[in-house]
Amino acid sequence: MAKPNILVVDDDPSLAMTIVMSLEAEGYPVTETGSAEGAIQILAEGSFPIVISDIYMGEKTGLDVLHRAKALNPDGAVILMSGKGSIETVMEATRGGAFEYLAKPFSIDRLMQAVRGAEAALRESHARAPKEYEPESAMVGHSAPMVELYKFIAKVAPTDTTVLVRGETGCGKEMVAQLLHRGSLRAKARFVVVDCAALHQGSLLESELFGAVKGAYTGADRDRVGLFEAAAGGTVFLDEIGEIDPGFQLRLLRFLQEKEIRPVGSTVTRKVDVRVIAATNKDLEKLTREGTFREDLWYRMGAAAIELPPLRQRREDIPLLVERFISEFTASSGRPMHVSDSAMKLLVEYSWPGNVRQLRSFIERLVILASLNVIDAAAVRAGLPAESPLAAAPAAAPRAPESLSDAEDEHIKRVLAACNGNKTKASEILGIERKTLYRKLERMGL
Ligand SMILES: Nc1ncnc2c1ncn2[C@@H]1O[C@H](COP(=O)(O)OP(=O)(O)OP(=O)(O)O)[C@@H](O)[C@H]1O
Numbered sequence: 001m002a003k004p005n006i007l008v009v010d011d012d013p014s015l016a017m018t019i020v021m022s023l024e025a026e027g028y029p030v031t032e033t034g035s036a037e038g039a040i041q042i043l044a045e046g047s048f049p050i051v052i053s054d055i056y057m058g059e060k061t062g063l064d065v066l067h068r069a070k071a072l073n074p075d076g077a078v079i080l081m082s083g084k085g086s087i088e089t090v091m092e093a094t095r096g097g098a099f100e101y102l103a104k105p106f107s108i109d110r111l112m113q114a115v116r117g118a119e120a121a122l123r124e125s126h127a128r129a130p131k132e133y134e135p136e137s138a139m140v141g142h143s144a145p146m147v148e149l150y151k152f153i154a155k156v157a158p159t160d161t162t163v164l165v166r167g168e169t170g171c172g173k174e175m176v177a178q179l180l181h182r183g184s185l186r187a188k189a190r191f192v193v194v195d196c197a198a199l200h201q202g203s204l205l206e207s208e209l210f211g212a213v214k215g216a217y218t219g220a221d222r223d224r225v226g227l228f229e230a231a232a233g234g235t236v237f238l239d240e241i242g243e244i245d246p247g248f249q250l251r252l253l254r255f256l257q258e259k260e261i262r263p264v265g266s267t268v269t270r271k272v273d274v275r276v277i278a279a280t281n282k283d284l285e286k287l288t289r290e291g292t293f294r295e296d297l298w299y300r301m302g303a304a305a306i307e308l309p310p311l312r313q314r315r316e317d318i319p320l321l322v323e324r325f326i327s328e329f330t331a332s333s334g335r336p337m338h339v340s341d342s343a344m345k346l347l348v349e350y351s352w353p354g355n356v357r358q359l360r361s362f363i364e365r366l367v368i369l370a371s372l373n374v375i376d377a378a379a380v381r382a383g384l385p386a387e388s389p390l391a392a393a394p395a396a397a398p399r400a401p402e403s404l405s406d407a408e409d410e411h412i413k414r415v416l417a418a419c420n421g422n423k424t425k426a427s428e429i430l431g432i433e434r435k436t437l438y439r440k441l442e443r444m445g446l
């Protein structure tokens with residue numbers, strides 16, 4: 001991400017110049033103005049993710065700049081400075097969503113620290129931007145395992161306990177982490193997602209989470225605020241925790257115990273107040289037995305662990321989810337859409353290896369493709385990958401690599417067995433003509 005544009009607003013030319021020069025030395029593109037009116041004008045013309053403004057400058061104040069900047073860009077960061085801070089101005093600044101409030105005089109270092117914090121916050125909100133999180137998007141499902149889950153969330157959310165959310169891909173782990181955050185006293189602070197799989201190389205993850213000081217590694221041309229610090233007061237969600245390497249597991253364990261960070265290359269440790277929620281679709285007990293996941297870390301995180309049931313184990317929730325997704329995907333068009341009974345039956349019977357996410361994107365596709373106001377069985381059947389009658393059977397032991405024709409022979413044999421040797425039925429399931437099946441059986445010597 002390129003350095004964000006910064007707007008500096010101060011009627012004191014010498015202070016403004018010091019700030020501008022320090023920012024430019026760090027590589028930020030800076031625009032400067034001496035009045036709130038000027039700032040409001042400039043904000044209307046360009047994009048300034050970070051605004052640094054004095055408060056008392058004339059008729060209009062830095063608080064007006066704050067309100068305008070936030071109205072134009074709610075995710076932007078406004079840093080206010082004032083020599084006459086009062087409880088009223090601080091309160092108004094806080095209510096208006098100011099990122100930081102600096103009492104004059106302050107050191108330039110202090111300001112730079114605030115700017116870096118703001119930049120880390122922007123990077124974070126930027127990274128999350130494509131995902132949509134509406135607070136009203138509550139979890140859907142009335143099945144017994146879901147009710148157990150709601151009870152767990154209600155009990156554990158208000159605490160500061162580290163939580164481990166387990167479950168297959170797409171079954172709602174991140175959603176649960178969100179709910180745990182929103183149900184806590186930290187709800188107003190940030191929820192920061194860290195994809196450990198994408199950063200699984202220990203050193204990357206370390207500087208991402210703990211921060212790094214300038215010069216700590218090649219390319220570290222300035223201090224970098226870690227996500228644990230950027231999320232102070234809030235929650236950090238460590239997704240795919242099973243992917244982190246053993247060296248980093250130890251650092252993470254220490255962090256969970258002490259809640260202290262030491263940026264890469266620094267000798268100073270600092271306390272931070274964050275709650276950690278982790279998620280994995282891996283079998284951590286197994287990884288622990290195999291020695292790739294530290295047992296002590298597993299104990300530490302497993303204290304409050306919740307296992308999300310796969311969708312196929314709570315099929316009674318499928319109609320509810322289908323209705324929810326239909327209304328979600330028809331909301332913009334306003335076109336009502338109905339699912340026929342036989343189509344719903346197919347949806348309920350399918351095994352959904354990709355769980356709720358797969359169901360959701362499948363419904364999205366059906367809604368887009370539907371030419372009428374009804375989703376019928378034919379549409380569902382056409383869209384779902386075929387499941388052989390045996391697909392639901394327990395997974396066989398991993399097989400050695402085999403050629404396509406071997407796999408085909410195997411599959412034909414299994415389908416034939418499942419149909420008690422009825423070749424007409426088998427050819428239907430296989431989607432081939434009966435005579436083709438005969439030919440293949442002949443080749444196989446059957
Ligand atoms: N119970 C539910 N009610 C409504 N929507 C749900 C529910 N569970 C999951 N979803 C939706 O399904 C999608 C996948 O959920 P989520 O991202 O939380 O899964 P995940 O377990 O984190 O998946 P992955 O392992 O792939 O990261 C999201 O769009 C989410 O909103």
Ligand SMILES: [Mg+2]
Pocket residue numbers: 173174239
């Ligand atoms: Mg996830």
